[in-house]
Amino acid sequence: MREDRFVPPSGAFTRSVPIRFSHCDPAGIVYFPHYFDMFNGLIEDWYGQELGYDYAELITRGRYGFPFVHIECDFKIPSRIGEVIDLTLLIDDLGRSSLAIAIICHRDNIVRLRARMVTAMMSLETKKAVPIPDGLREAIESYRQRTAAGAG
Amino acid sequence: MREDRFVPPSGAFTRSVPIRFSHCDPAGIVYFPHYFDMFNGLIEDWYGQELGYDYAELITRGRYGFPFVHIECDFKIPSRIGEVIDLTLLIDDLGRSSLAIAIICHRDNIVRLRARMVTAMMSLETKKAVPIPDGLREAIESYRQRTAAGAG
Amino acid sequence: MREDRFVPPSGAFTRSVPIRFSHCDPAGIVYFPHYFDMFNGLIEDWYGQELGYDYAELITRGRYGFPFVHIECDFKIPSRIGEVIDLTLLIDDLGRSSLAIAIICHRDNIVRLRARMVTAMMSLETKKAVPIPDGLREAIESYRQRTAAGAG
Amino acid sequence: MREDRFVPPSGAFTRSVPIRFSHCDPAGIVYFPHYFDMFNGLIEDWYGQELGYDYAELITRGRYGFPFVHIECDFKIPSRIGEVIDLTLLIDDLGRSSLAIAIICHRDNIVRLRARMVTAMMSLETKKAVPIPDGLREAIESYRQRTAAGAG
Numbered sequence: 001m002r003e004d005r006f007v008p009p010s011g012a013f014t015r016s017v018p019i020r021f022s023h024c025d026p027a028g029i030v031y032f033p034h035y036f037d038m039f040n041g042l043i044e045d046w047y048g049q050e051l052g053y054d055y056a057e058l059i060t061r062g063r064y065g066f067p068f069v070h071i072e073c074d075f076k077i078p079s080r081i082g083e084v085i086d087l088t089l090l091i092d093d094l095g096r097s098s099l100a101i102a103i104i105c106h107r108d109n110i111v112r113l114r115a116r117m118v119t120a121m122m123s124l125e126t127k128k129a130v131p132i133p134d135g136l137r138e139a140i141e142s143y144r145q146r147t148a149a150g151a152g
Numbered sequence: 153m154r155e156d157r158f159v160p161p162s163g164a165f166t167r168s169v170p171i172r173f174s175h176c177d178p179a180g181i182v183y184f185p186h187y188f189d190m191f192n193g194l195i196e197d198w199y200g201q202e203l204g205y206d207y208a209e210l211i212t213r214g215r216y217g218f219p220f221v222h223i224e225c226d227f228k229i230p231s232r233i234g235e236v237i238d239l240t241l242l243i244d245d246l247g248r249s250s251l252a253i254a255i256i257c258h259r260d261n262i263v264r265l266r267a268r269m270v271t272a273m274m275s276l277e278t279k280k281a282v283p284i285p286d287g288l289r290e291a292i293e294s295y296r297q298r299t300a301a302g303a304g
Numbered sequence: 305m306r307e308d309r310f311v312p313p314s315g316a317f318t319r320s321v322p323i324r325f326s327h328c329d330p331a332g333i334v335y336f337p338h339y340f341d342m343f344n345g346l347i348e349d350w351y352g353q354e355l356g357y358d359y360a361e362l363i364t365r366g367r368y369g370f371p372f373v374h375i376e377c378d379f380k381i382p383s384r385i386g387e388v389i390d391l392t393l394l395i396d397d398l399g400r401s402s403l404a405i406a407i408i409c410h411r412d413n414i415v416r417l418r419a420r421m422v423t424a425m426m427s428l429e430t431k432k433a434v435p436i437p438d439g440l441r442e443a444i445e446s447y448r449q450r451t452a453a454g455a456g
Numbered sequence: 457m458r459e460d461r462f463v464p465p466s467g468a469f470t471r472s473v474p475i476r477f478s479h480c481d482p483a484g485i486v487y488f489p490h491y492f493d494m495f496n497g498l499i500e501d502w503y504g505q506e507l508g509y510d511y512a513e514l515i516t517r518g519r520y521g522f523p524f525v526h527i528e529c530d531f532k533i534p535s536r537i538g539e540v541i542d543l544t545l546l547i548d549d550l551g552r553s554s555l556a557i558a559i560i561c562h563r564d565n566i567v568r569l570r571a572r573m574v575t576a577m578m579s580l581e582t583k584k585a586v587p588i589p590d591g592l593r594e595a596i597e598s599y600r601q602r603t604a605a606g607a608g
Contacts (some may be wrong), residue, residue, distance in 0.1 A: 013427065018500075019502060019512075020497055021178065021183075021496065021511065021512070021515065022177070022183055022493055022496055022498070024178045025171065025173060025174070025176065025177075025178070026162075026175065026176045026177070026233055026363065026364075027179045027369050027371075027428055028178045028516070029371070031173075031174055032340065032344075032371075032372055032375070033174075033337040033338070033340040033341045033344070033461065034337070036336065036337040036340060037337045037478055039335070039478055040336075040476070040477065040478055041478065044474075044476055044477060054538065055477065055538075055540025056475075056477070056536075056537045057538065058469055059330065059331070059537065060330075060484070060537065060538065065331050067331075067333070067336075067379065067382060068336055068379055069375045069378070069379050069380075070376075070377070070378050070379070071336070071375070071379075072374075072375065072376035072377070073369065073375045073376070074372070074373070074374050075372055075373050075374070075375075076373075078371060080512075081178055081512045081515065081516065082510065082511075082512025082513065082516065085461065089375070124331055132243065145231060169362075172345055172348055172357065173344065173348060173360070173363065174341055174344055174345065176516065178516075179515070179521050179523075179580055180364070181523070184492065184496075184523075184527070185489040185490070185492040185493045185496070185522055186489070188489040188492060189326055189489045190313075192324070192325065192326055192488075192489070193324055195327065196322075196325060197326055206386065207321075207325065207386075208325070208384075208385045208386025209386065211325065211385065211482065211483070212332070212385065212386065212482075217483050219483075219485070219488075219531065219534060220488050220531055221530070221531050221532075222528075222529070222530050223488070223527070223528065223529045224527065224528035224529070224530070225525075225526070225527045225528070225529075226522055226525070226526050227523065227525050227526070228528075229523075230523060232360075233360045233363065233364065234358065234359075234360025234361065234364065265503065276483055277434070323485075325481060325482065326481070326487055326489075328481065328482045329477060329478070329481075330477065330480045330481070330482065330484045330537055332482045335477075337476055337478075385482055439460065456463070
């Protein structure tokens with residue numbers, strides 16, 4: 001399999017995650033559902049640290065939910081206890097109430113896995129999809145434009 | 153270390169749990185926080201199947217919470233992928249709003265681990281401890297008496 | 305959104321899973337990585353109970369691994385604490401060393417989510433893909449044929 | 457209940473943990489097994505960042521295991537999504553092959569929970585307890601002495 005290289009575009013939101021004992025299975029590699037938990041944490045941090053929207057407040061005060069409607073993921077190289085991997089978040093698509101996020105997990109510029117996660121913004125009160133509020137939309141759109149080089 | 157033997161008293165609530173790949177760590181044994189998750193599942197099943205109180209309804213309709221206030225656990229023998237272990241629930245103590253549960257994890261009558269978990273019944277509305285409702289108390293007390301032989 | 309109906313084909317491997325307190329998030333619905341953990345458990349049970357191959361032994365004695373190389377999942381209806389959902393496993397595709405599994409999560413014949421999970425059989429010794437052994441291949445192919453009606 | 461105050465002794469190993477969506481249950485507070493996972497992560501970081509022993513290498517190259525033999529935990533104040541809690545690690549007792557660690561979870565100098573976790577060092581080859589190697593013992597003893605004020 002040809003190596004899949006990735007260099008995060010300038011300004012992309014990237015966080016490092018140490019692979020812990022607790023992430024790993026009897027084969028010594030990350031048990032895959034833990035990746036999705038890492039991705040959810042990355043998205044939380046991106047809302048707060050990059051967009052300036054506190055994720056917990058969006059849920060508890062704003063009464064918004066962000067359920068995933070579609071997820072796909074290609075696993076290329078397993079990760080082992082003691083390694084540190086980088087997770088980069090990019091925007092694939094921004095709809096009226098939906099947001100498609102690309103997450104690239106990489107180390108030394110080689111891709112370990114790539115995920116595409118589509119989330120819909122909903123009201124926890126009505127349980128229905130709602131348009132992404134203007135301020136948040138602008139923050140996401142701005143992030144998308146300044147990191148667009150690497151989103152392809 | 154001397155073997156710790158255990159035969160569940162007649163009528164005790166016991167459930168078998170298969171040790172799955174996902175429970176196990178790089179050393180091939182159960183990663184310990186998973187035991188606490190198994191114990192919580194056992195308690196849920198005990199409420200519904202033994203006491204006749206649907207755990208989900210106690211929370212969602214009754215607006216009760218059951219936070220743990222104290223947990224202690226002795227780990228004696230590790231468990232490995234592919235094994236099936238038995239979890240038995242007994243009552244250690246029943247207070248006004250608190251309940252001390254003993255959970256014995258065993259296989260072939262040999263104890264693998266013993267836990268004592270003290271939970272307090274609280275109102276999710278007031279966030280304060282509340283007395284255990286009479287009907288539930290009677291069901292717990294009845295269970296305690298008919299399984300008392302093995303609780304010591 | 306139009307309802308997505310599903311009736312498992314005769315002979316399909318289906319297991320019920322109670323949605324527990326521990327599966328659910330502050331919005332009261334299943335936190336999505338738990339679904340993938342349920343799917344992995346379903347696959348383990350299918351190996352042992354349907355194909356007659358003990359999953360733990362394949363790993364510990366056979367020194368085989370079954371890493372996922374691709375996963376995709378459509379989430380249609382959320383599941384809540386106290387519900388019981390059914391998970392059905394069908395075969396999408398069987399390659400030389402790869403196996404594409406479809407998992408349909410449903411209740412009352414209405415689909416809650418659909419996943420496609422592609423796994424590759426590998427040697428834990430060489431860390432390379434290996435052909436699926438003949439006996440196992442025949443068991444999978446036989447299962448595929450007798451459940452093919454509903455796999456489409 | 458009287459407030460339980462805690463000020464970490466000078467030099468104590470403390471790490472902050474953000475309470476994430478994924479940590480929380482339908483009551484909006486941390487589902488308790490996640491605390492034990494946080495504690496395990498804290499201990500890993502303490503080995504690497506404070507003692508200078510890479511935890512992953514101790515396991516994968518040193519073939520040491522660190523199973524817990526006893527855990528006890530008092531839960532005093534629940535933690536909610538969006539909060540940041542501090543975890544401080546202190547030494548309670550250092551035996552020939554056993555190590556008793558105290559973990560205090562606190563915020564604004566008020567204790568949220570206190571745990572005592574006793575681990576035994578073992579060989580993954582022989583599955584038997586082994587003496588803690590001299591260099592590691594000295595590093596632990598040194599940490600204990602310089603943080604002893606607050607360990608009581």
